[in-house]
Amino acid sequence: MQRTHTGALRAEAAFACTQSRQLRPSRAARTVTAVLAPFPGADTAASTTADLKKLSLITVFGSAPAFSSHGSGTLIDIKIAINNTDLLSPSTSVSSSIPAIKTPYLPSGKFDLDSYDRLVADQISHGVQGLIVGGTTGEGHLMSWDEHIMLIAHTVNQFGRDIKVVGNTGSNSTREAIHATEQGFAVGMHAALQINPYYGKTSMTGLKEHFKAVLEEGPAIIYNVPGRTSQDIPDDVIMGIAAHPNFLGVKECTGNDRIKAYADRGVTCWSGNDDEAHEGRHCYNSQGVISVTSNLIPGLFNSLMHTRDDKMNESLQDLMSWLFCEPNPISLNTALSMCGLIRPVFRLPYVPLSKEQRVRGAALLEGVREHLPAGVTEIRAMEDSEFELVKGY
Template sequence: MSLAQISAFKSSNLGANESPFQIVRPKSTNNRNSRRARWVSPKAAVIPNFHLPMRSFEVKNRTSTDEIKSLRLITAIKTPYLPDGRFDLEAYDALVNMQIENGVEGVIVGGTTGEGQLMSWDEHIMLIGHTINCFGTSIKVIGNTGSNSTREAIHATEQGFAVGMHAALHINPYYGKTSLEGLLSHFNYILPMGPTILYNVPSRTNQDIPPPLIHTLSTTHPTLAGIKECMGHSRIQTYTHSNITSWSGNDDECHESRWDHGANGVVSVASNLVPGLMQEMMFEGRNAGLCLRLLPLMKWLFCEPNPIGVNTALAQLGVVRPVFRLPYVPVCLEKRMEFVEIVKGIGRECFIGEKDVEVLADDDFILVGRY
C-alpha cells in the first residue's frame, strides 16, 4: 500500500472496532418502521484510490520484447473439448507437446483458432496459466487477451501477465468500432503492460488498422513486438521497410511473405496439423515445392470460417474428440472426404497423431450449446 493510500485510509477515521458499513435506523416509534434500515455507502467508497489497484508495477514478466520479435513459427493452438463441452486438457497437452517436438516456437492461447470467443474469461485465463505452468520453459505462450471493450482488455491482460504469459495478442475493437483516435487510445492503455503483438484482420473486425497508426505506436511503445498482418504482401512490405516486425496471418501467403517480403514468420493454423513441415518452410529457406504441396491443405482449412476446418481435421486425425462448441459445426461430408485425400497426398506421416485418418459421419460429432 502506498503512502498516499495509507494516509487516505487513516483519514477515513475508521477505528479498530468500527465497521466501515453503517446501519442508520430512522427515529420512529413504529415497530415496523424501526426494523427498516437505510444502507450508507462505506467511507472507503468515496476516498480516491482507497482500494489497492489490481495492476502491479513490479517486474514479474522477464520476457523481453526482442525475444517475442525473434519468433518465426507461432501456432494458433486449437482448444479440444470433452463431450460435455469442458476443456480436454489431456488432449490439449498432447497437442502442445507435438508442437514443441516439431520446432514450433510459440503458441497463441485462446485466439480465434483456440475459440477464445467462446470462453468465459475464467476459462481463458485458466488455460493461459495452465499452458505456462506446463510448457512455459519450452515454448513462448502468447495469450489472446484482446477485447472490443478497453476495460475488459486491460483486466484480462493484467491477469494474463499475472499468471505468467510471455506476451499478449490484441485485436482492434470489433463490431462496436471506434475512430482512429479511439484505436490509438485503446492501444495506449494496453501496450505498457508487457510485450504485445497487435492483430489486424479486417475480415473479422470490419476495420483496418492502418500502418500510420502502427508506426505511431511503435515509436512510443517499446513493448510493441510487432503485428500479425492479414492484409497481404504489400502491407508486410510496408512494415519491413519501416523496421517493424510482422508475421503473416495467412497460411497460404506465408512462404512468399517470409522469403520475398520480409515477414518475420507466420502465426499459423496449418501448423496444428503439420508443424514439422511449417517449421521447415519458415526456417530452411525458400521452398516453393513444399509450399505448393501444402497449398491444398491450407485452402481446405479455410473452406469455412476458421476454426471449423482445423477442428474437423484434428477430429478426423484422431487427435481430439469430435466435439464442437456451437455455433461451430463440422464441414460437410464431401469436404471431410476431401480432407482424407489431402492427407494421403501429403503423407499421413507428415501430420500429427498416430491413428489412421478417417471420414467421420455426421453422427460421430457432438455439438454442445450449453457448457
Template sequence: MSAFKSFTLRHSAFQFRADGSSRRNAKWRSPRAAIIPSFHLPMRSFEVKNRTSVEDIKALRLITAIKTPYLPDGRFDIEAYDSLVNMQIENGAEAVIVGGTTGEGQLMSWDEHIMLIGHTVNCFGGLIKVIGNTGSNSTKEAIHATEQGFAVGMHAALHINPYYGKTSLEGLVSHFDSVLPMGPTIIYNVPSRTGQDIPPRVIHTVAESANLAGVKECVGNDRVENYTKNGIVVWSGNDDECHDSRWSHGAVGVISVTSNLVPGLMHELMFGGKNPSLNAKIMPLIKWLFQEPNPIGLNTALAQLGVVRPVFRLPYVPLPLAKRVEFVKLVKEIGRENFVGKRDVQVLDDDDFILVGRY
C-alpha cells in the same frame, strides 16, 4: 511457553519472561524488507523461466494459433490440449497463441480463458513462448484480461482492434496505448473479422511504445512490406501467403493455423529458405482448411486424425461428409507421417460429432 507463543509475543510491544513478568521492549524494529529500499525476495523458479523481452518475441518465426479441444460436455479436454502443445514443441514451433480465433477464445468465459493461459505457462512456459489473446472490443476488458494474463505468466499479449462497434483512428491509438505498457504485445489486424482495418498510420504511431513486438497482418504482402521496410516486425496472418511474406517481403514468420496439423512442414517452410515446391505441396491443405471460416476446417481435421474428440462448441459445426472425404485424400497425398497424431485418418460419420450449445 510454546514456541508459537514465544515467537508471536517477541514481535509485540512487550516480552514476557518465564515467570509471567514482563518488560517493555523500546527498541522493536520493523522487518528488514520494510526498511531497505529496493529490497526484493529472490524470484521463484517459474518467474525466472517465464521472464521474456520484446526482443525475444520479435525473433519468433513459427507461432501456432493452438486449437482448444473439448470433452463431450463442452469443457476443456486438458489432456488432449497438452498433447497438442507437446506435438508443436516436438516439431519446432516456438510459441503458441492461447485462446485466439483458432483456439476459440470468443467462445470462452474470461475465467476459462485466463485459466488456460496459466495452465499453458505452468506446463510449457520453459519450453515455448506463451502468447495470450487478451484483446477485446472493450478497452476495460482488454486492460483487465491483459493484467490477469501477465499475472499468470504469459510472455506476451495478442490484441485485436475493437470490433463490431469499431472506433475512430484516434480511438484505436488510445485503445492500444491503454494495454501496451503492460508487457510485450502483438497487434492483430484482420479486417474480415473486425470490420475495420488498422491502417499504417495507427501502427506507426503506437510503434513508439517499446513494448510493441510487432503486427500479425492479414491484409496482404504489400502491407507487410510497408511495415518491414520501416523496421516494424510482422508475422503473416495468412497461411497461403506466409512463404512469400517470409522470404520475399521481410516478415519474420507466421502465426499459423495449418501448423496445428503439419507443424514440421510449416517449420521447414519458415526456417529452411525459399521452398516453392513445399509451399505448393501444402497449398491444397491450406485451401481446404479455409473453405469455411476458421476454425471449422481445423476442428474437423483434428477430429478425423484422432487427436481430439469430435466435439464442437456451437455455433461451429463440422464440415460436411464430402469435405471430410477430401481431407482423407489430402492426408494420403501429403503423407500421414507429416500430420500430428498416430491414428489412421478417418472420414467419420455425421453421428460421430457432438455439438454443444451450453458449456
C-alpha cells in the same frame, strides 16, 4: 513469489503460475486477489498438493463476489514482483511458425487438457518457439474469461519453460482488454495478442489510444484482421504506437505488400495468412507466420519458414485452401477429429464440415500423413452421427 493463503492449502502448494512476472515496466510489486479453482475438465476439486496439478489460478482485480461461481475455490493473495526476464521484447521476438493452438473439448464441452497437452507437446517437439492461446483458432471467443485465463495459466505451467506463451487477451472494450491482459500476465504469459475494437468500432485516434492503453500492461502483438473486425488498422496507427517499448509487432492479415511496407520501416510482422506466409517470409521480410495449418503439420510448416522451398509450398496450397473452405476453425476442428487427435466435439455455433468436404479433406490429409502430429493411426471421413455439438458449455 510470495504467497499468503487464507484457505487450508499449504504455502508450498504448487500453483499454475509458478514464477513471478512483471505486469508492466513501471509497476513495483503489487498484491492481487486470486482464487484457486478447479480447471475446466477436472472431474473433482483437488484437496492435496499432488492434486493441484488439476487446478489453475484465476486472478481478479475486483471484489470477492466475483468468485461466486467458484464455490470450491480457495481465495488467496499473491504478491507479484517485477521480473521481466521471461517477457517477450522486440529483441527476443519469436520467429518462424507460431501456431494458433486448437482448444479441444470433452463431451461435456469442458476443456480436454490431456489432448491439449499432447497437441502443444508435439508442436514443441517440432521446434516451434511460441504459440497463441485462446485465439480465433483456439476459440477464445467461446470461452468465459475465467476459462480463458485458466488455459493461459495451464499452458505456462506445463510448457512455459520450453515455449513463449502469447495469450489472446484483446477485446473491443478497452477496460476489458486491460483487465484480461493484467490477468494473463499475472499467471505468466510472455506476451499478449491485441485485436482492434470490433462491432463498436472507433476512430483512428481511438484506435491509437486503445492500443496505447493495453500496451501499458506488457508486451503485445497487434492483430489486424479486417475480415473479422470489419476495420483495417492503417499504417499511421501502427507507426503511431510502434515506438512504445511493449510493442512487439503486427499479425497482419491484409497481405504481403503491407508486411513489406512495415518491414522496410523496421516494424516486425507475422503473416496471418497461411497460404501467403512462405512468400511473405522469404520475399517480403516477414518474421514468420501465426498459423492455423501448423496445428496439423508443425514440423513441415516450421521448416517452410526457415528454408525456402517453393515446390513444397505449392504442394500444400490445396490443403491450406481446404482448411479455409469454411470460416476458421471449422475445418481444423474437423481435420483433428478425423485424425483421431481430439474428440469430435464442437462448441456451437461451430459445426463439422459436410461429408463431401470431409472426404476431400481425408485425401489431402493422407498426402501429408508422415508430417501429421504423433498418434495418428488412421484418417477417417467419419459419419455425421459421430460428431457432438455442445450448446451448454
